[in-house]
Structure formats: structure tokens, C-alpha cells
Amino acid sequence: MTKNLIDSDPSIMMGKPVIAGTRITVELILEKLAAGETIEQLLEEHPRLTRKEIQAAINSQMKKSFVNLSKKVRASGYKAKDVESIIKKVRLNKKYKI
Secondary structure (H helix, E strand, C coil): CCCCCEECCCCCHHHCCEECCCCCEHHHHHHHHHCCCCHHHHHHHCCCCCHHHHHHHHHHHHHHHHHHHHHHHHHCCCCHHHHHHHHHHHHCCCCCCC
């Protein structure tokens, strides 16, 4: 049985995705990382957090970003194989206008 590391409940933090069992939002983790904090600093500041939970927060945002990108590309009239090609180019940091 796999434990969900990210949870979303309307009664906790207004439904924002949080680390399961905490009130630490995915948004907070990503903001701190974007501001230059390291994973080690996050772990020190939030002793209940684990590396696995921080990685789950990062992965959840990446998945959300790729889903949004995929929707935009498909709305532009591209086919599924084109979407895969575009996502591959984005992953390789190549510029691609959508």
C-alpha cells in the first residue's frame, strides 16, 4: 500500500495541496526552493518533513505543469505525437513557441 505524500482537503489550508498530515503547503516548499533555500535548509526548518515529501511536492508541480502544457498544445490543434515531441523539446530546454 502506497501512502499519499501530498493531500488536498478543503478544511486544511483552504484546500491547497499540503504534505499529508501537516499544514505545510506544496506552494510554500516550492517558493522556498525558488528563493534559493536548499533541501537541507528546508529539512532543518521543518523537522517533520522528509526528502521524499519534498521530492513529492516538486514532482506534483512538475506533473501539473506538464498537464497544463499538454492541454495548451492540444488546444492549439496538435496531435498526441506532436505533444510528446514538444514536451521532449521543453525537457531538453529548447525554445519552442506554443
